[in-house]
Amino acid sequence: MKRFHLKVDKSGERINNVELRSAESLDREEQSIYRLKVIAVDGGQPARTGYANIEINVLDLNDNYPQFSDNLYILNVVENAAPKKSLFKVEATDKDADTNGLINYSFSEKTRKQYGDFFEINKITGIISQNKPLDYEKFRSISLDIIARDQGIEPLTSKSTMIINVENVNDNAPQITFYETNSDKINISLPEDVPLETHVLHFSVEDDDGDENTSCSIRLNKTKMLMPYRLKKKEFSTEFVIETISELDHETSNKHVVIIECRDAGTPPLSSTVLFNVYIKDVNDNAPKFTLDIYNISIKENNQPYKPFNFSIKATDPDDGKNGDIIYSIKSDPYAAFQIDAKSGELWTTVSLDREKNSFYKFEVVASDGGNDENNSLSRSSTAVVTVLVDDENDEPPRFRQPIYNFTIIENKQSKTELGQLTVNDLDLKSKTIFQLESNSNRMFRIDSKSGKLFSIKPLNREEKDYYTFKIIAKDEEFPEMQSVAIANVIVLDENDNPPIIEFPTSGNETVYISKNTEVGSFIAKIIASDLDAGNNSNLIYSISHNDPENHFKIDERTGELFL
Template structure:
């Protein structure tokens, strides 16, 4: 898709997102792009920064990036231009086998202030596969005088491509006895060979045909299957299943050997012509064979491998019942197995961004980090309740998006009382029994200049002998500050007095750093018997927060 086409799609989607936000506040707007599979590394997908309205000049400083995820390596972000581009050649069939819409979800983060944006990139299909049959040849044995209209299932062709580029139609080589019919299933098109006119083994004992499968690409790709039909005399009744479609439910994690279903087919013939053998359809997927086993005699379907709801929610089994006549008759049926979820996954707590240092003067509601909680289970088993266990001045605030929380301050912080918090967050699902996950976050409270210096004694009373040596230290004062580092640094000075002692600074001096007081001249008892002065201790950082 060209740059203009991508831009049009993004703009249309963004408008839709705005409308959704207007009419439903709980829906979060996202960007969505579309790019074909197998495009070259370095190909642009879209300008995320521009479409989000971000200032390009701040992208590096704000650490514009993709948050790590299962598919984050497929794409890269240019912090200079804001362009999202291909970081690895994508194969849609490898990423999203069997999924109609292959959507890769990316989480984009910028900081200062912290923002999280969600970007979806749809990997669109290209016609890079041809239809293929499981075998190059299929042999059928059909009794002569089989009524016209009788159908026989043929191997279905598979094409990993999706939509119109998967298998669209089948063509049978020209002949007067057979035609081809297609049954559309949820996953594929299954061909059936249909008799147009009665067969006569004495006139022609064998028919060789070619079945061609074509996809809907442009140009179309194809694959072929050689059909050999041998006309025999035998059996005139086919087996019949008790149901065309069986539907059953099965708990995930069911033990190996668990009985899922017992098939029941009958045949009106006698002897070996009525003895029935059960089997999986020829085109059954390998995953079905790995998970279930079928008893060919009893028709019992039992668990063979691991059953995991989070891996597969539903299985579709194509089955056949064949009698032992010559030639054998075959009937088809389908079993739909719905897997029921059980609470077997613990919630997962993810800290998207954490500021582990918070100033003690932070206002209530200050965001410390964003917490996302996920649970692979579904329904009530996947619903998660998140809370803080300890009595700490922090709280979890739910976000608009489900299972997203903001860790915020609650109440006043005081470093001089508590300088460090370990915040324990627990996430518990609503399953029965519930499963929990605990995560501990460490937060350090940083100091601000919110304490005044205090003298250990006030007032001080000092006795001096007259005729002291000028310049000698006569006394020392000391004050303390509960703040840290530069916030606790103190400067001392003498306040100029009033009245007869207003010139006290002319004969006294204080060291501003250590509070040592020295006399600049000698004292004479007969001239001056007593005097008062005031020393002030103040922070070297004059700004004092309250």
């Protein structure tokens, strides 16, 4: 490809001027010198030629950015290592010439502010030096932005990044922190009767070296007794708890000095040790004991309130002094119907009991001793169950299931026909009920005194009387007699037991006169009849039965009207 060409200026056959011109843009970095030979040929015969050698030097333009040898440098530095004058050397090149190709190195403004106290870079050589030791607990990884700048009139820059990973050194012992207090002296007080797995102490272990594999142990100081505590590490955590694993006994040892030692997994391993005191407090060892676990009592209903029963709840306590004094109370009485004497254990009711409302009561009584004294003994208690069965008295009347009973019977039914049964409820136990009619004036019905079944005494005639009402009594068989009353209504239903009665025509009035000129379809007379029965049984249908073979007459079957 030709990079140069000649421009010739002619006037006729004469050449006035010849110019050498570039055919395209030149890149000094590709080729900085061109050597050309220009040939001139005249038009004579034979033609003669002339030569001229031309050397073209391409001047530099600052058109290339500095290029680092790597876009990313990664370096590992051990924490606490002594500072180094030559930690690492970065290199960059620039294809431009002279000052356009000279490079100065520096950190970015952000890097200078963050890490200028720890690192510096030689602007000419690119050597990075460390001024201070690094601490892994402060810096796990450091990112330095490095700038390469050429010296052109309009300088160009490039950036590369150096990642410095700080390697950990085991230079910190585990730190033990108690959650219960900020003080280094821990004193724990526990009653001797605490249950197993009772929480004693909660602490955490932190290691600035980042070691999460710290192990801890506990031991008792200067004693051969069995360790009554255990250490548990919370899962996925640096927290530990200490809890009891056996019973504590104040009489055997009233103070435990517990030593905690935590050791990391570094090389060499580092450890920390702390101790705390556990003071075992004496307690009231014995709870009152009832003579029975369950007390069963029977009381007649309608008793007198606030009158003690001929019965007492009893408990004993082998402890001495206040710890042996017993106070009785009712723990739970949802009915609020009972009270107990705090000292004697005697029981009474606050209301008169009604077996029909509640025949059975169940509640708990508590016997508490007089603990919680100057020795910090805690009060102990025990419970017993009291069941009260309420005995029945005849204090409730038999009650009909409904105040009014309605019965029906078809007239002419034979005597002793059952109309139905009356029933009662008597809330008393073993009660027997007698049924009877209120008076003997009703001679049409009777009731069975035991079953409450109602019967007719004789056939009934609806046309004489279609409705009866009377009272029925239900009373106790035993003394004192208590009774209730219900109303019985009896409706007599119709039976078709009456024939129609023709009121017109009659034997004395059976003739109707019409004119011979009476037209067909004319009204002649109306047959009048009635029936003593009710409902459909009294609905009449009229018809001509005989003596009209040629059908001269017709009758309306509903109204009885007769037509020609």
